[in-house]
C-alpha cells in the first residue's frame with residue numbers, strides 16, 4: 001500500500017514539478033555563450049571566434065586536428081565592450097580584433113559604449129595577440145583592421161584616413177598617406193606591396209591605390225560615379241570593382257520604386273584601361289543587393305564571383321575574367337549569406353535556407369559550390385541550423401556555428417573527408433544545467449493575408465495548460481530579417497528566440513511573424529509595394545497574425561498582446577494605435593514612431609521646381625505610416641523601453657511617443673536604459689529588459 005501511496009505522491013509531485021519545471025528561469029536561459037566572428041587562418045588548421053558569456057566577451061581559438069578550444073583573452077566584466085573584426089594572420093601566428101563601440105549601429109559605431117558608467121569610457125581600439133597565447137597589445141584607436149598577406153602589418157581606418165602598424169605592436173601606428181575625402185576599407189595586394197582603398201567624397205567615390213611614400217596615389221578610372229569593393233586579381237596586375245551612379249539628378253517621384261543599377265568593371269594597372277564586365281538588368285530586382293555582404297565581389301581562380309538579386313533571389317554568379325554571360329552557381333528558391341572564398345580561391349562556402357526538407361526555407365544550412373560550375377552541395381542537411389562557414393587553410397575542415405531548436409549556437413568543425421560528422425567545440429562553455437531540453441520546438445505556421453501574401457511564422461507553445469491561453473505576436477526588427485525554426489545567427493535575435501521560449505514557458509502562445517520586407521522568401525516579399533514609410537503595407541501581416549491567433553481554439557482572443565524591438569517596436573505601436581480591439585497590450589522596445597522625419601528633408605528645398613513631384617503626398621503617406629498618427633484610437637496599455645545611447649533609432653522617437661501617450665492619458669509604463677545602445681551591450685541590461693517584458697504581459701494579459 002505504502003508503495004502505491006509513494007508512487008502516487010511522486011507522480012503528483014513529478015507531474016506538478018514537471019509542470020513547474022517547464023517554467024524557465026530568465027537568468028538561466030540567458031546563460032548561453034554566444035559565438036560569432038568565426039574566422040580561419042589562410043594556412044594550416046587554426047580558427048578563432050568571439051564568445052559572449054553573459055556579457056564577458058573573449059577571443060577563443062582552436063587548432064586541428066583536435067580543435068580543442070582555448071580562451072586567449074581575459075575580459076571578465078559584463079562591461080558592454082563588443083569584439084569585432086576578428087582575424088588570424090595568414091601565417092596563423094597572430095589574432096587581431098577590435099574592442100569597443102557598437103558596429104551594428106547606423107551612426108557613431110566607433111564611439112565608446114559605456115553602459116557601466118565608467119568615468120573613463122573604453123576607447124575603440126585595434127588589438128593583436130599571439131595565437132599561442134600572451135598579453136593583448138593595443139595597435140591604436142581605429143576600426144576595420146586588415147592584416148597584410150605577409151602577416152607583418154595591419155592596416156586600419158580612423159577619422160577618415162588609413163593607418164598601418166606592425167602586427168606585434170613594436171612600433172606606433174602611422175598614417176599611411178593623407179588624401180581628401182573619407183578614406184577606408186583598405187585591401188592589401190596579394191604580395192602585400194600595395195593597398196587599394198575607397199575614398200568617399202559624398203556625391204561620388206573613387207578607388208585609389210597606395211604604393212609607397214614616394215609614389216603618387218593611383219586613382220582607378222575616376223568618374224562621376226560611386227566606386228567600391230576593389231578586389232585584386234591573384235597576380236596583382238588588375239582590380240575588379242563595383243560601380244553605381246553618383247548622387248544628384250532631377251528628383252524623381254519619392255514613392256515610385258526605382259532600381260539602383262550597378263556594374264562590375266576590371267582595371268588593368270599596366271595599361272590603365274577599365275573594362276566593363278557586367279551590368280545589372282534594368283528592372284527592380286536588378287537593384288544593388290542589400291542582403292549580407294551586398295555584392296560579395298571576389299576575384300576567384302580565373303573567375304569573378306558576385307551576388308545578385310536579379311533572378312528574384314540573392315544568388316551567386318561567376319564571370320570569366322574577360323566577361324561574358326554570368327554563370328548562376330546557386331539556382332533555387334533560397335538566399336545566400338555569409339559568403340566565404342576558400343584560400344585556394346576555388347570553392348565558395350555560404351549559409352542558405354536551402355535543402356530538401358520543406359521546413360528548410362525557415363532554417364539555415366552550410367552550403368558549398370565551386371567557383372566555375374553549379375555543383376552546389378548542402379554540407380549540413382537536417383533539422384538543425386548552421387551558418388558562418390569558413391574552410392581551414394589546409395582545406396581539411398569546415399568550421400561553422402551550429403544550433404538546434406533546443407541547443408544554443410556553438411562552434412563546430414566538419415572534416416572535409418567523406419562521411420565525416422560535425423564535431424561540437426567548447427562544449428564545456430554551455431552550462432551543464434542549461435535548460436535546452438525544456439525548450440519547445442517551434443512549429444512552422446503559414447497564413448494568407450487579405451492582399452494575397454503568404455506569410456511564414458513560428459509558433460511557440462508548451463504542452464498542457466488551461467483551455468484558453470493568452471497569446472503574443474512577436475515582431476522582429478530590421479526589417480530585412482528572417483526568424484527561424486530554432487536559435488538565430490544574430491545575437492539580437494538569439495535573445496528574441498530565448499524571450500519567445502520564456503514567454504511560452506510562462507503559458508503564452510507566441511507567434512513570431514516573418515512579415516513582408518523580410519528576407520528569405522525572395523525579392524518581391526523583401527521589396528513589397530507601399531512598405532515602410534511608403535504606406536506600411538507590412539502592417540497587414542501583423543494584423544493578420546493577430547487574427548490568426550484569435551481563431552485558434554486554445555487562444556483567448558481577448559488576451560492577445562504584441563511586442564517587438566526597433567522595426568518591431570514600430571509595428572507594435574502601429575498595432576496598438578490602429579487595432580487596440582485586437583491587441584490588448586504591447587511592449588515597444590526602441591521603436592520608430594514618427595516616419596515623417598525621414599520625409600521632411602525632401603520638403604525644405606526652396607526651389608519647388610527641383611522638388612520631387614510627389615513630395616507633399618509622400619509626406620502625407622509617411623504620416624499615415626507613423627504610429628503617432630493613431631493616438632486617437634490607441635486604447636491598449638503599452639510598456640516603452642529604450643536605451644538612451646541608441647545609434648540605430650533615436651531615443652527621441654520614444655520621448656516623443658511618451659509625451660503623446662501622456663497627452664492622451666493612455667496607460668503606459670516606461671523603462672529607460674541609461675547609456676546603453678540599440679543592442680543592449682551590457683548583458684544584465686538585456687536580462688532586465690526581458691524580465692520587464694514578461695512581467696508587463698503577465699500583468700496585462
Ligand SMILES: CSCC[C@H](NC=O)C(=O)N[C@@H](CO)C(=O)O
Nearest residue numbers: 106477478479481566567592648
Ligand atoms: C527605420 S527603422 C530602423 C530599424 C532598425 N534598423 C536598423 O537599425 C532595426 O530594426 N534594427 C535591428 C533590430 O535591432 C535590426 O534587426 O537591424
